[in-house]
Amino acid sequence: MTYSLIIVPFAVITMVVVLLTVRLPGFGRRMTASVFAAGILVALTAVFDNAMIAAGLFTYPETLISGVRIGLAPIEDLAYPVCAAFLVPAVFTLLTGSRAGQEVRS
Numbered sequence: 001m002t003y004s005l006i007i008v009p010f011a012v013i014t015m016v017v018v019l020l021t022v023r024l025p026g027f028g029r030r031m032t033a034s035v036f037a038a039g040i041l042v043a044l045t046a047v048f049d050n051a052m053i054a055a056g057l058f059t060y061p062e063t064l065i066s067g068v069r070i071g072l073a074p075i076e077d078l079a080y081p082v083c084a085a086f087l088v089p090a091v092f093t094l095l096t097g098s099r100a101g102q103e104v105r106s
Helices: 003-020 027-054 075-096 099-105
Strands: none
Touching: 003 075, 027 075
């Protein structure tokens, strides 16, 4: 199984959970914050994955990755922080209900 296929369930779960929150208060604000968080997490992941790969802590078999790399790190590694940036706020919103959007404003 390739790393690209391993990502699919995480991406699907993230999309489903985020879509469940579309009609809840603060969706646009939450998506904006998630985009910024995803950008920061992707940058940090790229830097630290490259550092760890360069240090020889781990490698990726060429047959299991897409071949697209950012430095030494395969692009597939960036999917996990992107999913986290969108999934965590969506789960929090679902668990706290609509009052989460109201509490932030006060």
